[in-house]
Amino acid sequence: DGGITQSPKYLFRKEGQNVTLSCEQNLNHDAMYWYRQDPGQGLRLIYYSQIVNDFQKGDIAEGYSVSREKKESFPLTVTSAQKNPTAFYLCASSIEAATSFSTDTQYFGPGTRLTVL
Amino acid sequence: KQEVTQIPAALSVPEGENLVLNCSFTDSAIYNLQWFRQDPGKGLTSLLLIQSSQREQTSGRLNASLDKSSGRSTLYIAASQPGDSATYLCAAPSGGYQKVTFGTGTKLQVIP
Numbered sequence: 001d002g003g004i005t006q007s008p009k010y011l012f013r014k015e016g017q018n019v020t021l022s023c024e025q026n027l028n029h030d031a032m033y034w035y036r037q038d039p040g041q042g043l044r045l046i047y048y049s050q051i052v053n054d055f056q057k058g059d060i061a062e063g064y065s066v067s068r069e070k071k072e073s074f075p076l077t078v079t080s081a082q083k084n085p086t087a088f089y090l091c092a093s094s095i096e097a098a099t100s101f102s103t104d105t106q107y108f109g110p111g112t113r114l115t116v117l
Numbered sequence: 118k119q120e121v122t123q124i125p126a127a128l129s130v131p132e133g134e135n136l137v138l139n140c141s142f143t144d145s146a147i148y149n150l151q152w153f154r155q156d157p158g159k160g161l162t163s164l165l166l167i168q169s170s171q172r173e174q175t176s177g178r179l180n181a182s183l184d185k186s187s188g189r190s191t192l193y194i195a196a197s198q199p200g201d202s203a204t205y206l207c208a209a210p211s212g213g214y215q216k217v218t219f220g221t222g223t224k225l226q227v228i229p
Contacts, residue, residue, distance in 0.1 A: 004160075033216075042121065042206070042219040043161075058216060090160055105151065106208075106217065108160035 003027065004109035006091050011114045013078065013085065021076045021112045023091035030096055032074040033106065036060060037088040046089075049074055050096075078114065086116045119144045119211040123220035130197055131228050138192040138223045140207035145185045147210050152181050152192050155204045155222065164205075165192070197227045 004025045013019045025032065031050050035043040045058030049068040063082025068074055074093075078085045089112045094104040120143040130136050140150070149168045153161040165181040167174040167190070173182045180193040190207055204222040211218045 006160075035219075040221065042221045043208075045216050048216060088158075092161075105163045105166050106161075107163070108153075110160045111158070113158070 004091060004093055004107055006089075006109035006112050008112060009110065011112055013114060013116050015116065016080045018077055018079050019114070021078070021089055021091075021114070023074045023076065023109060025072055025074075025093045025107075025109075027093055027107060028071070029093035029107070030071070031094045031104075032068070033092040033094075034058075034064070034066065034074070034076045035090045035092065037090060037111075043090065046076065084116075085114055088113050119147075119209055119218040121207060121209050121218050121220040123205075123207060123223050125223060126221065127224040127226075129226040129228060132197060132199060134197050134227075135193070135195050136197055136225070138194070138205050138225070140190040140192070140209075140220055142188050142190070142207075142209045142218075144209070144211070145188050147185065149210070150181075150183050150190050151208045151217070152179075152190075153206045153208065153219075155206060157203075161206065194225075197225075199227045199229050201225060202227050 007022045033048045034046040037043050044060050046064050047066040049055040065077045091109040092106040094106045122141045151166045152164045155161045165174045167181045167183045178195040183190045204224045206222040208217045208219045
């Protein structure tokens with residue numbers, strides 16, 4: 001089955017600790033995205049990648065880092081510099097990166113809920 | 118910068134009722150708009166992607182319309198069922214940026 005997987009489903013982090021959220025897709029999509037979702041707020045873009053070995057900051061990149069060494073993988077690291085990391089994190093992919101002129105449907109993973117202890 | 122607004126934030130209707138969810142956006146220079154469904158604690162599922170050249174897009178009991186001139190889109194759900202209970206989000210491309218802006222969603226509850 002084609003799709004996007006995220007792991008773990010739940011993650012707990014201690015203060016000052018870095019954690020990495022996994023995102024894998026087997027849809028052969030070029031573009032991948034990381035969003036953060038907080039109660040009462042829409043999804044906010046953290047980072048996106050249009051192609052392997054390339055990624056761009058989104059609206060709230062501070063305290064986060066990513067890598068795109070393989071087409072199918074786009075891991076997100078939440079660093080200790082992120083002061084309020086408790087949130088629901090969603091990974092998505094699309095055939096091509098969204099532009100103001102066209103948007104392919106984004107396919108979402110099931111999400112990872114991160115809680116800071 | 119694109120801003121997407123969805124009103125109401127929550128809606129409760131009896132089963133069988135037809136309903137309309139609203140989405141407004143500030144930057145009308147878009148070529149399409151998407152509607153998603155999100156169940157509690159889950160990811161988003163794409164429902165409809167409507168191109169600006171299409172005024173409407175239909176899938177089963179769902180019908181989405183897009184009016185760029187007024188900066189509005191609606192999602193019409195016919196004969197609502199309890200299984201339709203979820204949060205519905207719309208998303209529009211952010212002009213000049215390679216990304217999409219999401220609304221905060223409308224939480225729908227269909228009461229049996």
